[in-house]
Amino acid sequence: MRIARTLIAAAIGLVLAGQARADLSPQEAALYEAAKKEGSLTWYVSAPLEGMQSLSNEFQKKYPGIKIQMMRTVGVAQYQKFSDETSAKKYIADLMQNSDFPSMQALVDEGHVLEWKVPSSDNFPAEFRIGNFAYAHYTSTNAIVYNANKLTPDEVKLLEADWKNVLDPRFKGRFSVSPMKCGVCYAPIHMFMDPKFKDRYGAEFLKGIASQKPAVYSEVLVALDRVVAGEQDFTVSGWEASAAVKWIDGAPVRWVFPHPTPIFGNSYLAISKYAPHPNAAKFFLDWLTSVDGQQTMQRVYGAQGTLKGINDERPYTHESWYHSPVELYDVDWKRWDANFHKDMDLFAKTMKESQ
C-alpha cells in the first residue's frame, strides 16, 4: 500500500515536472535541471512565515526536486546575521528577502550580492529594484485598517478622505497607533514629516494625533489584532497586506487608503554571492519575479505584485467597500535613511506625552 502511494506520488510529480518543463524556455529548463541537481536552497525570509510558506509550497508543487528551507530573520537582524556568517565564511543563505531597503542596499554596496538579471527584467520598474542585484517582489501600501462592525459608512468616508480626519473629535479614544521601528510603521510618519507637507501635517499633526488619546501599542501587529478583536475601532499604523491576511480568514476588517497613500517596494530579493545552491536560488528568484510567481503571490499572500502588466488577482479587490488608492506617495529613500530614527523617536515621544 505504502509502495503504491509512493509510486503514485512519484508519477504525479513526474507529470507535473514534465508539464512545468514544457512551459520553460531552453535556458530556464537547463537552469531547472541544474537546480534539481543541487536539490535545495535556503531562503532567509522577512515577510510573515505563513504567506511565504504557501508561496514556496506552490513553487515546490510546480517544480518538484527543489526543496526550499526557510529561515525567518527580519530587517537589520537579517543583515547582521548574513554579515556575521559571511565574515566567518559560514555560507548558509542562498536567497535573501529583506524588508529593510537600506540593509539590502548596504549588502549590494559591500559586494555580497550576486548580479542576476531575471527573465522578466524588462518589465520590472526601476523604483522596485536595485539594478540587477535586488528585486522588490511586492509593495506595501499604508492604510487605515478598521473593524467593519465599529465604524459607520460616514466615518469610513471621512477617514478615506484625508489622514487629517483622524483628528475629528468623534474619533477621540477610538483608535490606535504603533511607534514600532519598522518600515511600514515609518512610511506614514515619513510622509507626515516630509518638508513639502510641513503645513499640512508635520510635527503639529503628530501632536494632534496624540491629543486624540490613541492606544499606543509597541508591536504593530498587536495593534492590528486589537482592531480585529474589536478592542479598537481602527488603527492608523496599518497596511494592506497585513489586513488582507485577516480578511481572507474571515475577520471583520476592512481598510481605506487616505489621500495621499504611502507606497513602497517591500521585501527585496537577492541571491547571495556565496550561495551554496546558486542555480536553485536563481531558478526560484526567476519564478518569484515571473508573471506566474507574481500572480501566485497575490493569490496566496494578498500583496500587490510589482511586475508590470500582471492581472490583479487579489480576492478583496472586487469587494464593494474596496477602493484602490488614488493619490500615491513615493518614499524618498535618502531622507528615509537619514531621518528614520529621529522621526520615529519624535513620534514615540509625542505619543508617550499624551498618556
Next chain:
Amino acid sequence: MKRLREHLPSLALLALVFVVAIIPLLFVVDAAFYRETRVGLAADRSSTAVVDVFFGAEYLGYLAKALALAGIVTFFSLVIGVGLALIMGRTNIGGKRAWDALITLPLYLSPFTGLMAWIALASPKTGFINTAIAAVFSNNSGAIVDIWTFSGVVFVMTLFFCPLVYLFTVGSLRGMNTSLEEAARIGGASPLITIWRITLPMCLPSIVASALLVFILGAEMYTIPGIIGSNAGFTTLPWRIFEDSTAVPVHRAHAAAAGTLLLLVTVVGVWLQGRATRVSARFVTLGGKGFNGRPLRLGRWKYAAIACLAAYVLAADILPFGALLMSSAMKYSAGSITAQVLTYKHYASFFTTENMHVALINTVILAVATGALCMGLGFLISHLALRKPTRLNKAVAFLAVLPVAVPGLVYGLGLVWTFLRTPLYGSIWVLLFAYVAKFLPYGVIICRTGLLQVHPELAESARMCGATAQRALVSITAPLVKATLAAVLFFVMLNAIKELSASVLLYSQDSEVLSVLTWHYMDSGDYQFAAAIGFVQTLIMLAVVFAAQSLFRVRLDRAFGQGGGR
C-alpha cells in the same frame, strides 16, 4: 603535582564555565566599546555607548523602572508564593498532590504565550472576562479588569513567578525539623508568631534564593513590560535593549552596555545572596538525626485556605490555559466565540508541516541533554563551593551564575560571536552550549539551596569509615539531594523547551526548535497558530515531566530546596 591533581576537577570546571558562560559575556562587554554604524558596529573603538548608558539619565531611568517593577513583582510573588507554600507545606490541607500540580502549572507556559492569553482575557472591551461579566450582569458601565495598565504588568508577571517562589520554599517547609516550632507553641506562641519567628527564618535560604531569582528574571524580562508597557506609558531597560538590538538604526553597543549594566546588578544580587546564606549551618534541616514533622491543623480555617488556593489556580491556570485553548481554535481574535470563528486548521497544520516534526525532535533532544548537563555540573560546582570553599571553587560557582543576569538577546549575540567561527555554528549542538550556559545558573543556585540543608556530618561519617571523597559524594551526598537534582533536571528541561532569545539568534534550518517557530508565527501576527503551537508545547512539557518523574520517582513540586529524596 599532588596539589594539581587535587585541584584538577575545579580547574576543569573553571575551564568549562569560562568557555561556555564567560567568553560570551566578555564578547558582550567588549561590544559596548565600539562606535556604532546604522546596522551594527564599526571597526573603531568608542566609549560613547558606555557613557550614555552608565551616566545618562535616560538609560538609568529605564534601569530604575526595571528594578522598581522587579521589586514590586518580587514582593507580590513572595507574599503569594510563600503563602501558598505555607498552606501546602505546613498544614493538614487535603488533596495536596493535585494542588501541587495546579500551583506549578504556570511553569509550563512561556511568558509571551501567557501574555497573549491574558490580553484575550482582560482587554477592556473585548476581554473574555469583561464580555462575560457584561453578558451575565447586563453591565455596560465599563471594564471590570484592564490588562493594559502597570497593574496588569505586575499581575501577569507575578502569576508567572509565584510557582518559582513556591517550589523553592515548599520543599524546605516540608523537610524542616519541626521541634523548634513545637517548642515555640509549647512556650505559648500563637501559630502566626510561630510561623513568623520560627518557620520562615528556617527556610530563609530558599526564600532568599527564590527572591533573588525572581528579581533578576523580573528585571531582565522584556516581553510583558514591553508589550503592555507602551500602552501604560512606561519603558524598562530590557525593552530598550530589545529595541536597540532589533530596530533600525541598531544600537548594538548601547544594547551591550545596558546588558553589562544589568550584569553588574546581578553581581550585587549574587553577592547579597552569598551574605544572606553565609552561615550555612544555621539552615541545616537534614542532619544525622531523624525527626518527624507534624502539620498545623487548620480547623475552621480550612475553607479560607481552600479559597486562597482556588483563587490562585483560577487566575494562574484555568483562565489563561482556557484562553490559550480557545485562541488556538479560533481563526482570528474575537471577543466572543461563535461557530464562524472556530477552526481546527491550526492543529491540522501543526501535525502536517515538515519543519514542525524537526522542531519537535530538536526540542526534546535539547531539553533532555540540557537538563542532564546542568544537573551534573550544577551539583559538582555547588558541592565544591560549599564543601571545599577554596577561592577557586567559590570563583567557579560565582562565574557560573553570572549569565542569568544578561538579557537573552544580548547574551545570544555574545554566543553567536563565540561560536560563529567554530564547526558547531548552525548545528543543534551550538544551541546545547547556549542552553547550558543560560541555565547552569539555575543548576548552581538550586543545588546550593539543597546542599545547604544537608549537614556535612553525613558525608564526613562515610569518610571516617574509609570511603573516598568520590565515594562519599556518589553514595551519600548525591542520594540525599536526589530530589534537588531531579528538580534541577525538570526545571531546566522546562526552561529549555521554552527558551527563545538565544535560540532565535543561533538556530539554522536544521536546528529549529518549537519556541522559535511559535515566535515566528507570533511575530507574523498569526497569534492563533502560535497559540496552537504553545498549547502543544505545554502538553509536551507535561509529558516530559510526567515521564521523567515516573522514571526517577521524584516529584518536581516536592524537590526544590529539599535535601532529601523522600
